[in-house]
Amino acid sequence: MAPQVKIDPEAVRALAELLRETDLTEIEYQVDSLRIKVLRTVSQTVVPVATPIASTAMNQSVEQPQAPQQSSAESLENHPGVIEAQMVGTVYLSPGPGADPFVSVGSTVSQGQTLFIIEAMKVMNMIKAPRSGVVKHIFVKDAQPVEYGDPVLIIE
Numbered sequence: 001m002a003p004q005v006k007i008d009p010e011a012v013r014a015l016a017e018l019l020r021e022t023d024l025t026e027i028e029y030q031v032d033s034l035r036i037k038v039l040r041t042v043s044q045t046v047v048p049v050a051t052p053i054a055s056t057a058m059n060q061s062v063e064q065p066q067a068p069q070q071s072s073a074e075s076l077e078n079h080p081g082v083i084e085a086q087m088v089g090t091v092y093l094s095p096g097p098g099a100d101p102f103v104s105v106g107s108t109v110s111q112g113q114t115l116f117i118i119e120a121m122k123v124m125n126m127i128k129a130p131r132s133g134v135v136k137h138i139f140v141k142d143a144q145p146v147e148y149g150d151p152v153l154i155i156e
Helices: 009-022 072-077
Strands: 026-031 034-039 082-084 089-092 114-120 123-128 133-138 144-146 151-155
Touching: 009 026, 009 034, 009 089, 072 151, 114 151
Parallel strands: none
Antiparallel strands: 026 034, 082 151, 089 114, 089 144, 114 123, 133 151
């Protein structure tokens, strides 16, 4: 008969909360011979959207398609002052709920100043400014999940 293993319900709750916060669908945690795997199902609703189609009269000329231009967000992502997420996690723009954000667009920052927090595996990682400058753009919203390399903000 195998020995009874006591599962810590708080550990399961913490893992389930981490799934919800990070928008993941599965997480597995193992310590020695104890392994906990938590899954959540995500239902996706597909909503059909009707798009109007412009008609052209037979005798009118049709313009040739032009090469697609980069959207302003895409061009900003390539900006040399972009600060990227250094890890997968959840970005927090303020030190706590209801608190003022660390920085906002137009803020002057000093090298080493905290810009935002990335929570990864229940660890709060303070992300500091690599250089002084002015915050020109913020790509994320507070409590938004990010992947490694995602643009978070721009300092010029």
